[in-house]
Amino acid sequence: MTCFPFQPRWRLIDKSPSLVSRIRVLCISLLALTVMSIQATWAQQPPPPVIAARVAVIDWTDPIKALGTLEADESITLSATVTDTVTQINFSDGELVEAGQLLIQLNDTEEQAQLRAARALQDERRNALNRVTQLQERNLSARADVEDNQARLRQASAEADALEARLTNYRLTAPFDGRVGFRDISLGALVTPGMSLVTLDKLDIMQLDFNLPEVYLGQLEAGLSLTATSAAYPDNEFKGEVATIGTRVDPVSRSVTVRAEVDNPSLHLRPGMLMQVTLAPTSREALVIPESAIVPEGQNHFVWQLDEADSNRVSWQEVEIGSRREGEVEIISGLDGGDLVVAHGTERVREGQQPELLGIMDDSTSIAELLRREESR
The missing domain is CATH 2.40.30.170 (Efflux pump adaptor protein, beta barrel domain)
Known part of the structure; x- marks a missing residue:
């Protein structure tokens, strides 16, 4: 038996250039008819309504x-520097206080008695000095006695001043105007040095x-x-x-x-x-449009620009954007101040169309307001 090699039918088609050419022409014709049909459909549709915005030149800051x-x-925690009991509390939780206002008084009865004794001793030595001074003026006393009494008076005065200074440790006052915190102590409580009493x-x-x-x-x-x-x-x-x-x-x-x-x-x-x-750093002059006007495509950004000299015919314009903030975007290149762009309805328009302009938004007129006006007509 003699076997003949099998040749598929597609080889016959592949070897027929005229048939391939006719198929190519037919495909191109069908594509052209489809494009013409789409363009005709677009031409029959009414112009799409859009809202536009002007490219504004404003002072811009990058927040x-x-x-x-x-x-x-100012913030401190008042604490005790001595050990004793609380006799007065002159504030409430969260109260506003003034500088110098007494907040807490500790028991200073003993120190007050010591101060009175020191003041009495001071008076006694002052009187003694006066008597010796009078005698010395009549040459009935030595100059050394006057100097000794002056020294004893200074010593008594210093001791009284020291006791008076120590008494301030028993009085906690506000060093500045402010608000106190919670009161965590009570009358009669024993406090010790370093113990926190109240915040200010x-x-x-x-x-x-x-x-x-x-x-x-x-x-x-x-x-x-x-x-x-x-x-x-x-x-x-x-x-x-x-x-x-x-x-x-x-x-x-x-x-x-x-x-x-x-x-x-x-x-x-x-x-x-x-x-x-x-x-808000130092501002600069920038071109700004509404963020809704930007149409991103991959890494690039475009806008639909309206040509006012040609009945608002739209064209596809690539732009370079800069910083953004809520509702606005900075334009680096691609547009000039005063240009008109589509801010609402970007998905409806096509290259070369002349859309119906519903209005131009600005600082006093938003997209929502323009749409409400159109619905009320």
Whole structure:
């Protein structure tokens, strides 16, 4: 039996150039018809409604954000320096006190008696000095007796002053205006040296410490304004400014510590609170558009630009963006100040279309307001 090699049918097709060419022409024709059909469909559709925005030239700052911890501007813990019992407590929990106000009085009865005795001795020696001085003036006493009595008077005065100074250890007063903490002692309690009695914090101005990467050192300076917010008071913004910049950079974290002063007139803030800090460095002039106008494609960014001279015909324009902030983005290149771009409806328009312009948003007119106006017509 004679065997013939099998030749598949596709080899016949592959060997027929004219058939392949006809298939290619047919495919190209079908593609062209499809494109023409789509273009015709687009042409029959009404122009898409859009809302536009102008490229604004404004003062722009790149906010620096950080987390910080609050400390009182002045904060101390009053403690005893002597051993004795409490006889007076002149404050309540959380009370505002003034500088010099007596807070706690310890039993100083014995020391007061010693002071009275010392003052009596001082008076006695002063009288003795006066008598000796009168005698010496009439040459009835030696000059040495006067000097001895003067020395004894000075000694008695010094002892009385020392006792009076020790009496201050029995009186705990507020060294500055502030708010006291909890009262953890009672009348009659025995206190000892070093025992904590009450805390006192100056809260009208707070210190806010936070860390920033060293790359921001060039933008930091004393007096730089900032705002701080807290989860406890989400609707309040607390104003402050940078007071001190740390003199060293942490070699591990590569960060620098910054201390700011924050006004606290309502006394809402407390030491130890966590704050979200936003600094505003020196501003610069920048081109800005709404963030909704940006159409990202991979690593590139585009906008639909409206040509006002050609009935608002749209064109696909690539742009280079810079910094962002809530609702806005900085344009580095690709647009000029005053240009018109599509801010709402970017997904509806196509290259070369002339969309229906519903309005131009600005500082006083938002997209939502323009849409409400269109719905009410």
